[in-house]
Amino acid sequence: xxxxxxxxxxxxxxxxxxxxxxxxxxxxxxxxxxxxxxxxxxxxxxxxxxxxxxxxxxxxxxxxxxxxxxxxxxxxxxxxxxxxxxxxxxxxxxxxxxxxxxxxxxxxxxxxxxxxxxxxxxxxxxxxxxxxxxxxxxx
Amino acid sequence: xxxxxxxxxxxxxxxxxxxxxxxxxxxxxxxxxxxxxxxxxxxxxxxxxxxxxxxxxxxxxxxxxxxxxxxxxxxxxxxxxxxxxxxxxxxxxxxxxxxxxxxxxxxxxxxxxxx
Numbered sequence: 504x505x506x507x508x509x510x511x512x513x514x515x516x517x518x519x520x521x522x523x524x525x526x527x528x529x530x531x532x533x534x535x536x537x538x539x540x541x542x543x544x545x546x547x548x549x550x551x552x553x554x555x556x557x558x559x560x561x562x563x564x565x566x567x568x569x570x571x572x573x574x575x576x577x578x579x580x581x582x583x584x585x586x587x588x589x590x591x592x593x594x595x596x597x598x599x600x601x602x603x604x605x606x607x608x609x610x611x612x613x614x615x616x617x618x619x620x621x622x623x624x625x626x627x628x629x630x631x632x633x634x635x636x637x638x639x640x641x642x
Numbered sequence: 643x644x645x646x647x648x649x650x651x652x653x654x655x656x657x658x659x660x661x662x663x664x665x666x667x668x669x670x671x672x673x674x675x676x677x678x679x680x681x682x683x684x685x686x687x688x689x690x691x692x693x694x695x696x697x698x699x700x701x702x703x704x705x706x707x708x709x710x711x712x713x714x715x716x717x718x719x720x721x722x723x724x725x726x727x728x729x730x731x732x733x734x735x736x737x738x739x740x741x742x743x744x745x746x747x748x749x750x751x752x753x754x755x756x757x
Contacts, residue, residue: 519667522645525698543697543729550700598738609708612701612737619736 508534509572514553516565521553524569531573537641544620545578545639552635555613556584559633573641577622580637588628645698649673653681657688657756659749663695670696671706678710687719690752694725704737715742722752 510527514520525546532542549569556567570581597611618624623638647670648663658681660674678689691707693699711721722744723734734740746752 518669519645519665521700522665522698525645540728543727544732546698547700547729547733550698554700554702601738609705609712610702612705616701616733616736620732 507572507574511570514567514569516557521550524549524553528571535575541641548617548620548637548639549580551613551616552582556582559586560584561586576642578639578641582635585632588630588633591626591628651677655753657690657753658686659690661692666696666699666703668702671703675706687717688756689721690749692724692749693730697727699730711743722746722755724749724752
């Protein structure tokens with residue numbers, strides 16, 4: 504990828520650690536001359552991907568690996584946890600759950616938001632954890 | 643990038659006006675819900691939420707606002723969001739919040755719509 508810059512980080516499970524990633528993205532964007540209003544949706548995608556990963560990460564020292572590859576045109580976000588994994592196909596659409604009268608639980612929007620707000624989304628999950636890849640066009 | 647969450651509130655024309663600043667996460671969402679509950683139990687049914695200074699939010703924080711919209715809807719009340727960042731507005735649209743809540747450019751516009 505021409506003129507791409509990459510930022511890699513390993514985030515421990517501590518409150519609001521996703522803001523470190525948001526700060527990193529902001530600095531990459533400024534370096535590339537990308538206006539902050541162009542990365543608003545990317546900020547939400549990153550936040551959701553990281554809190555989702557931290558929720559599913561396991562073990563004594565849960566951590567999440569995050570990698571951004573950014574050009575002036577687009578951003579690729581890779582988020583990986585090392586938890587037990589889950590079957591994404593069994594995660595109910597929260598909008599459908601609510602329509603069906605699925606109680607007062609209004610949580611569980613992360614996957615829906617990532618799929619809807621991204622330009623490309625993939626998830627693979629197994630016994631060794633979950634890997635989410637998101638592409639967001641910036642220009 | 644200042645993300646420390648703060649919440650201020652005032653009542654004007656029988657409307658509760660909540661103004662957030664910083665990251666609306668689970669803790670921020672809970673603070674909003676607690677402040678809302680205090681006024682809801684006292685009879686307030688019109689609420690304005692100004693998110694102008696909250697450019698970063700997460701779905702857990704926003705789920706508390708869905709709870710509030712549900713409660714107001716059940717009680718014949720209404721919530722109006724104002725000063726939304728375009729990305730946050732898109733997020734709230736996907737989450738279905740505008741099926742029952744309104745959105746306006748400013749607090750004054752929101753108060754006029756609720757009058």
